[in-house]
Amino acid sequence: MAILHIDDVSLIFPxxxxxxxxxxxxxxxxxxxxQAFAVIVGPSGCGKTTLLRMAAGLERPTxxxxxxxxxxxxxxxxxxxxxxxxxxxxxxxTVRGNxxxxxxxxxxxxxxxxxxxxxxxxxxxxxxxxxAYPKQLSGGMMQRVAIARALVTDPKILLMDEPFGALDSQxxxxxxxxxxxxxxxxxxxxxxxxxDIDEAIFLGQRIHVMTARPGRIKEVVEVGFPYPxxxxxxxxxxxxxxxxxxxxxxxEEVLKAQQDDE
Amino acid sequence: MPKPELFTPKQGIPGGIYVAVxxxxxxxxxxxxxxxxxxxLVESYFLPTPTQVARAFVEMAGDGxxxxxVWASTSVVLTGFVLAGCIAVPLxxxxxxxxxxxxxxxxxxxxxxxxxxxxxxxxxxxxxxxGLEQKVAVIFLGVVFNLTIMVADVxxxxxxxxxxxxxxxxxxxxxxxxxxxxxxxxxxxxxxxRVNMGVAWTYVVVAELVAASEGLGFMILNAMRGxxxxxxxxxxxxxxxxxxxxxxxxxxxxxxLLPWAS
Ligand SMILES: Nc1ncnc2c1ncn2[C@@H]1O[C@H](COP(=O)(O)OP(=O)(O)OP(=O)(O)O)[C@@H](O)[C@H]1O
Ligand SMILES: [Mg+2]
Numbered sequence: 001m002a003i004l005h006i007d008d009v010s011l012i013f014p015x016x017x018x019x020x021x022x023x024x025x026x027x028x029x030x031x032x033x034x035q036a037f038a039v040i041v042g043p044s045g046c047g048k049t050t051l052l053r054m055a056a057g058l059e060r061p062t063x064x065x066x067x068x069x070x071x072x073x074x075x076x077x078x079x080x081x082x083x084x085x086x087x088x089x090x091x092x093x094t095v096r097g098n099x100x101x102x103x104x105x106x107x108x109x110x111x112x113x114x115x116x117x118x119x120x121x122x123x124x125x126x127x128x129x130x131x132a133y134p135k136q137l138s139g140g141m142m143q144r145v146a147i148a149r150a151l152v153t154d155p156k157i158l159l160m161d162e163p164f165g166a167l168d169s170q171x172x173x174x175x176x177x178x179x180x181x182x183x184x185x186x187x188x189x190x191x192x193x194x195x196d197i198d199e200a201i202f203l204g205q206r207i208h209v210m211t212a213r214p215g216r217i218k219e220v221v222e223v224g225f226p227y228p229x230x231x232x233x234x235x236x237x238x239x240x241x242x243x244x245x246x247x248x249x250x251x252e253e254v255l256k257a258q259q260d261d262e
Numbered sequence: 263m264p265k266p267e268l269f270t271p272k273q274g275i276p277g278g279i280y281v282a283v284x285x286x287x288x289x290x291x292x293x294x295x296x297x298x299x300x301x302x303l304v305e306s307y308f309l310p311t312p313t314q315v316a317r318a319f320v321e322m323a324g325d326g327x328x329x330x331x332v333w334a335s336t337s338v339v340l341t342g343f344v345l346a347g348c349i350a351v352p353l354x355x356x357x358x359x360x361x362x363x364x365x366x367x368x369x370x371x372x373x374x375x376x377x378x379x380x381x382x383x384x385x386x387x388x389x390x391x392x393g394l395e396q397k398v399a400v401i402f403l404g405v406v407f408n409l410t411i412m413v414a415d416v417x418x419x420x421x422x423x424x425x426x427x428x429x430x431x432x433x434x435x436x437x438x439x440x441x442x443x444x445x446x447x448x449x450x451x452x453x454x455x456r457v458n459m460g461v462a463w464t465y466v467v468v469a470e471l472v473a474a475s476e477g478l479g480f481m482i483l484n485a486m487r488g489x490x491x492x493x494x495x496x497x498x499x500x501x502x503x504x505x506x507x508x509x510x511x512x513x514x515x516x517x518x519l520l521p522w523a524s
Contacts, residue, residue, distance in 0.1 A: 101431055
């Protein structure tokens with residue numbers, strides 16, 4: 001178990017044809033404590049994906065450092081699992097094949113692979129679909145497999161980039177409940193990114209509100225609802241109060257960004 | 263039952279109607295042929311009657327010469343095609359995903375790609391002689407550049423996210439290439455092979471233009487000298503049928519080997 005430190009990190013994407021680059025992330029500092037469920041919420045295009053990709057090691061910061069425990073993050077690795085917004089199952093592998101992929105790379109024995117895969121298949125409720133191919137699954141099922149695939153190798157932290165963004169609202173609600181249950185069961189450290197304020201409050205313990213271009217952390221809101229969370233959480237007065245607050249905060253940002261664009 | 267909509271774009275039609283339209287279309291072609299030839303509207307050394315073609319078939323199948331030609335052409339086409347595939351598929355996969363390979367290969371392939379292969383025949387004769395190698399080389403050259411570029415497109419189309427998932431699951435670069443990039447390209451590669459198998463067959467006459475003593479191309483060219491038009495027709499029909507058979511075979515192979523691809 002380890003703490004994720006994001007320390008004064010910036011990322012400037014170079015402009016395609018010379019010129020000034022795009023400042024996607026501007027001097028962001030935050031920490032995700034051990035076993036915590038942290039969420040980053042912010043308007044579209046504010047740099048959430050970029051920040052998460054840096055934590056995954058898929059993007060290099062142009063300034064600052066990221067550390068997991070006492071290890072500097074210099075590239076991707078199996079100690080940080082990632083669930084992407086788009087569907088990224090390997091279509092040529094069955095559900096089981098997908099989930100076992102990382103274990104095979106790590107040279108885990110057949111028997112143990114089976115056991116661990118079965119455990120997470122049950123955890124995401126897909127035991128019956130072990131031998132199905134991705135093309136036979138719905139969007140929600142594919143994302144459940146993706147979550148199981150990221151968890152099965154027992155990473156130190158799970159990075160999630162709007163994994164439920166493409167789902168219909170019914171399915172999304174169920175997936176959010178499932179995720180709070182998984183977190184309650186495993187206390188796996190999670191950094192979850194979304195632009196959906198309700199989703200952020202429903203899921204997280206700590207919500208980092210991000211500003212639009214250049215991306216910065218504007219404020220951090222603590223949310224204390226007990227886990228696993230359910231529909232009742234959504235209707236409690238505290239929920240509505242927190243939501244008002246974050247709404248106002250992000251609205252301010254979006255308006256500011258629009259003025260800058262004009 | 264509602265009346266089927268036959269003229270709506272992207273709208274399927276009932277299977278029975280599909281087959282019926284195909285039969286009518288083929289029958290119309292044959293009917294026109296019959297009217298023109300049996301009706302004596304066109305001289306028989308320009309357009310033989312179906313009876314004459316059938317008689318040529320019976321005769322040449324009976325004395326075995328037809329099968330000798332079929333075998334000669336098939337072996338030339340398959341050898342050239344397989345050799346081209348062995349080079350083009352791996353090269354194309356690398357070219358589509360490694361810019362450095364693309365930079366090295368693209369100028370050459372794009373230059374040669376539009377050259378008619380027949381223009382290279384004299385050079386080939388000079389370099390490899392007039393034996394079997396020359397015929398195989400014509401098919402090889404006819405296929406290899408086009409196939410490389412089509413496979414490169416397939417490879418370039420593989421979602422980068424799929425490779426990134428691999429890295430976050432602990433894969434090395436080599437593992438990403440072999441265990442993700444390669445399988446991900448398979449359906450597209452099979453399609454490219456199918457298209458280029460057709461291309462290979464279209465080069466059979468060019469391949470047997472010079473110093474051949476057997477093969478369907480030779481059979482056709484030889485028949486032209488004696489004005490045996492019915493043999494020319496027979497050759498054309500047989501090449502068409504062989505193309506059709508290999509195409510169906512590859513289609514069947516794709517479905518059998520890649521049940522996961524839609
Ligand atoms: N590879 C890249 N090259 C150049 N600019 C980029 C690149 N990736 C992202 N950007 C820019 O960086 C900014 C942040 O992008 P990012 O995808 O991180 O935002 P986001 O908050 O995830 O948005 P969304 O909610 O739409 O997913 C955007 O202005 C985007 O145009
Ligand atoms: Mg994003």
